[in-house]
Amino acid sequence: MKVFQFPDAFAPLFNDKNYFIISGGRAGAKSYSVAAYFLLKLFQPEYFRGVICRYTATSVKKTILQDFLDIMNDFGLSQYATVIGSDTIQCNFNGNKIISHSMKLTDNSQQAKGKGLSGITHLLIDEATEISTEREYIKLIDSIRATKGERKIFVMFNPEAKSHWIHQRWFINGRPNPKWNEDHEFVHVIYKDNPFLDKRKVREYDQIKEREPERYSRDMLGEWQDFVEGKVYDNVSYVYEPDPESTVIYGLDFGFSNDPAALVKINIKGNRAWMKELLYQTGYTNDDIVDVLNELGVTRSDLIVADSAEPKSIEEIKRKGFNVKGAIKGPDSIRSGIQRMRDMELFVDPTSKNLIHEIENYAWKLGTNKPIDAFNHLLDSARYAITSDKHKVEQFRLSGIRRRA
Secondary structure: OOOOOOOHHHHHHHOOOOEEEEEEOOOOOHHHHHHHHHHHHHOOOOOOEEEEEEEEHHHHHHOHHHHHHHHHHHOOOHHHEEEEOOOEEEEOOOOOEEEEEEEEOOOOOOEOOOOOOOOOOEEEEOOHHHOOOHHHHHHHHHOOOOOOOOOEEEEEEOOOEOOOHHHHHHEEOOEEOHHHOOOEEEEEEOHHHOOOOOHHHHHHHHHHHHHOHHHHHHHHOOOOEOOOOOEOOOOEEOOOOOOOOOEEEEEEEOOOOOOOEEEEEEEEEOOEEEEEEEEEEOOOOHHHHHHHHHHHOOOOOOEEEEOOOOHHHHHHHHOOOOEEEEOOOOOOHHHHHHHHHHOOEEEEOOOOHHHHHHHHHOEEOOOOOOEOOOOOHHHHHHHHHHHHHHHHHHHHHHOOOOOOO
C-alpha cells in the first residue's frame, strides 16, 4: 500500500491550536500537504466537515479541489468517497464531507450565500491574499460556528506587499507577531522543505539566488515585499487640486455582504483625472446609497456611471431622481479601461485611504496581462467613470451640465 508521508514542516498542523497561518514560496507543497491533512480527517471516524474557500468559485475548482482528487487517485482512496456535483467530496462509510465554497459566485458580480458553512469543523482559505480587506476575513470566520467536533481555521497564501492587511494583522516587518502565539500556529515553507520536489528542480531554484536575487526573495523564499510587484497603476500622484474647469463624473460599484459599495468622484480634464473616495462600506442597500448621494450634494444632473451588472440597482437609484447610467462592458472592457487610465495622469486625494490601499495592491496576475480580481472596488468605480469620458462627457458639456471642483 502506498503511504503518504507528511513533510516535517507541516507537523504543527496536528497540534491543538485553532488558527494556522500557512505561508511560503513556490513549490513548498502547501496545497498538497493541507489537502492530504483534510483527506486524513475525511476518513477518520470522528465527525468532520471541511470547507475549502477561495474568493471565486472558478478559482476553487481550478486549483486546490483538484489536489484533493489527485491525492485520492494516487493513494487508491477514490473508491471510498463520492464526488457530489462539482463541489463536494463525501466519505462513503462515515458521511464526513469536504465542500468547496466561494466568497463570490462569479469574478465580478454575485456574492456567495454561505452554502456549506453550517456545522463545519475545518475551514481552509486558499490564496487568502485575494481577500481584499480584514473585514471580509473576519465576517467569514465569524460565520464558522462548530456545534460539534473541532474548529480550526487555515489561512494559506504566498506573501505579497507589507501593506496587505494580512501582514498588518499577523506580522511585524515580515515576521509573525508573537501576540497571536497562544492560539495561532505560523507555518512558513519553501521549496527546500518539499521532500517530493525533484532534485534537478531544487538545483534550478538554487541558481535563481545568484542570478535573480529579488525574484528569489519574492518567489522562492516567499518573503514579504516592501512594494507590490507589477502594480497596475504606477502613474499616480497623491496631490489633489482638481482643475476648476474639469468635468465631474461619479463612479459607483455595488456591494453588500462581502464587497463594499464603492463611490468615487472623478474630475476629468483632457488627459488628467482627479480621484476622491466618497463611500467604501459593506451592508449598504440602494436606499443607503441614495442617502449618501443626497448628503454629498450630488445633483440630479450629475452623471453617475455604475456597474451595469446590476440593472435593478441602477433603476432603483434612477427612480429616486439621479442620473445613473450603466458602465459599458464587453469582452475586453476591463483591460481597455485599465489601459485608458494608465495613459492618463492620475491624481488621488491623500485622505482617500481605501482608494490608496487598492492602488498600492492592485497588480497584474503573474506572467499575464490580466489584473487580479481583488483590491478593485473603488478602482472599478473610477474605471466606469473615466471610460465614460470618451463618449459621454463632451455631450454633457455641450448640454450645459455645470462643472464642480
